[in-house]
Amino acid sequence: MEANVSRTGTEGKTWGGGSQPLNASYGKMMMWFFIVSDALTFSGFIAAYGFSRFKFIDAWPIADEVFTHVPFLHGVPAPMYYVAFMTFVLIFSSVTMVLAVDAGHKMQKNKVIWYMFFTIIGGAIFVGSQAWEWATFIKGDYGAVETKGGKIIQFLNTEGERVAIADFASNIPSERTTHERRNGVWYDADGAALSSFSLAEVTAGFKANDNLLIRTQYLDDNGHPTVLSRAASIAKLENDGKLVVEGANLKHNEYGHPLFADFFFFITGFHGFHVFSGVVINCIIFFNVIIGTYEKRKSYEMVEKVGLYWHFVDLVWVFVFTFFYLV
Amino acid sequence: MGHEHKLEIFRGLIKFKNNITKIWGVFVLLSIITIIEVYVGITKPEFMTESRFLAMKLINWFFIILTLVKAYYITWDFMHMRDETKGLRRAVVWTAIFLICYLILILLIEGDYIYEVYKNNYVKFDF
Numbered sequence: 001m002e003a004n005v006s007r008t009g010t011e012g013k014t015w016g017g018g019s020q021p022l023n024a025s026y027g028k029m030m031m032w033f034f035i036v037s038d039a040l041t042f043s044g045f046i047a048a049y050g051f052s053r054f055k056f057i058d059a060w061p062i063a064d065e066v067f068t069h070v071p072f073l074h075g076v077p078a079p080m081y082y083v084a085f086m087t088f089v090l091i092f093s094s095v096t097m098v099l100a101v102d103a104g105h106k107m108q109k110n111k112v113i114w115y116m117f118f119t120i121i122g123g124a125i126f127v128g129s130q131a132w133e134w135a136t137f138i139k140g141d142y143g144a145v146e147t148k149g150g151k152i153i154q155f156l157n158t159e160g161e162r163v164a165i166a167d168f169a170s171n172i173p174s175e176r177t178t179h180e181r182r183n184g185v186w187y188d189a190d191g192a193a194l195s196s197f198s199l200a201e202v203t204a205g206f207k208a209n210d211n212l213l214i215r216t217q218y219l220d221d222n223g224h225p226t227v228l229s230r231a232a233s234i235a236k237l238e239n240d241g242k243l244v245v246e247g248a249n250l251k252h253n254e255y256g257h258p259l260f261a262d263f264f265f266f267i268t269g270f271h272g273f274h275v276f277s278g279v280v281i282n283c284i285i286f287f288n289v290i291i292g293t294y295e296k297r298k299s300y301e302m303v304e305k306v307g308l309y310w311h312f313v314d315l316v317w318v319f320v321f322t323f324f325y326l327v
Numbered sequence: 328m329g330h331e332h333k334l335e336i337f338r339g340l341i342k343f344k345n346n347i348t349k350i351w352g353v354f355v356l357l358s359i360i361t362i363i364e365v366y367v368g369i370t371k372p373e374f375m376t377e378s379r380f381l382a383m384k385l386i387n388w389f390f391i392i393l394t395l396v397k398a399y400y401i402t403w404d405f406m407h408m409r410d411e412t413k414g415l416r417r418a419v420v421w422t423a424i425f426l427i428c429y430l431i432l433i434l435l436i437e438g439d440y441i442y443e444v445y446k447n448n449y450v451k452f453d454f
Contacts, residue, residue: 021414032419039423050431050438051435051438053438054438058442080368091354091357091361092354095351098405102350148454322391
């Protein structure tokens with residue numbers, strides 16, 4: 001060796017080789033760089049959300065009116081409380097995670113076990129809450145009508161309160177059947193399930209109740225959706241109405257622009273998937289701690305690495321919470 | 328892999344006795360920020376929704392700045408970025424911040440442009 005290698009004059013300097021300039025193990029550094037790339041993926045999603053929102057800035061749903069439900073409190077409008085609860089659960093599980101890392105540094109096996117256990121429970125509560133949130137969002141609330149132009153119109157009474165279509169739609173006996181592929185052209189996939197009321201029933205019920213108005217998804221100067229006059233409402237429903245929408249999916253969204261639902265599913269879904277995989281990885285590490293793998297290794301650095309990932313999931317949620325629910 | 332932690336936050340204004348009290352202190356800080364955010368988000372004070380700054384409502388700036396504060400403390404204290412070397416910290420933080428700011432800037436400008444095109448052209452979209 002000595003014959004081949006000339007001296008470079010950088011021996012003993014930080015980047016001269018033979019030292020660890022970043023003072024981090026390979027695994028930990030790679031976890032950090034994975035986190036950077038994953039953060040960029042999430043920013044891609046959130047920036048795309050911002051793009052679409054700026055594109056339809058005058059017609060974007062107001063999150064406060066969309067996420068108003070809390071489990072076991074049916075019919076009590078409580079905007080944001082449940083998401084705030086979810087945020088706390090996640091922050092708290094981050095705290096127990098960092099406490100586990102701290103206990104790991106001190107080689108306190110039992111403390112690590114307990115703190116990891118609470119972290120996993122917190123993660124499970126969060127994923128469960130998100131599933132509930134999704135279910136509520138998909139099921140829908142008041143129902144709405146989609147126009148020919150793909151815009152959503154919603155129903156209000158003259159006091160300005162939202163009215164569910166089930167409360168005013170009249171029952172017109174008629175035969176409605178779900179479209180099936182075998183009865184139609186092959187490329188026309190099986191249609192979505194029938195809405196509980198047809199457009200004709202909603203229109204008839206709307207005309208029969210004089211105290212009903214329509215609001216469009218376009219926001220006025222104060223940021224509230226525009227409410228049409230009674231005459232304009234009837235004209236709008238009759239001329240433009242096309243489809244009764246209940247709940248939300250990737251194509252239709254009773255709360256407003258379909259892109260809102262798409263981004264909701266993609267961003268919270270991608271984040272929820274991260275939480276889920278975080279819980280799985282936490283479980284693996286948890287059992288490794290129990291069987292004493294890291295005790296034998298005399299280092300709990302694996303707990304630290306999985307902790308980094310877990311905190312990152314929390315970090316992403318902080319941004320999702322802001323951009324989806326607050327802003 | 329030093330186990331020593333820097334125990335000061337707020338540039339040394341608060342110094343914790345040990346790492347565990349620091350964790351709880353940061354938790355309290357994050358909780359307070361979240362409670363403020365939720366409170367403002369529900370009450371929506373008028374002076375914040377009425378006034379604008381740089382094409383955005385004041386309330387949205389408020390939320391975004393508080394979010395960045397929270398992100399800072401999660402990264403610095405929960406992820407122990409405070410205890411890492413300068414090189415690792417800059418490699419991670421500056422790369423991400425630069426790329427994210429660039430992406431957001433360019434996409435939001437583009438989105439706003441398309442909004443103007445939709446609004447000012449001669450095709451009817453509301454039907």
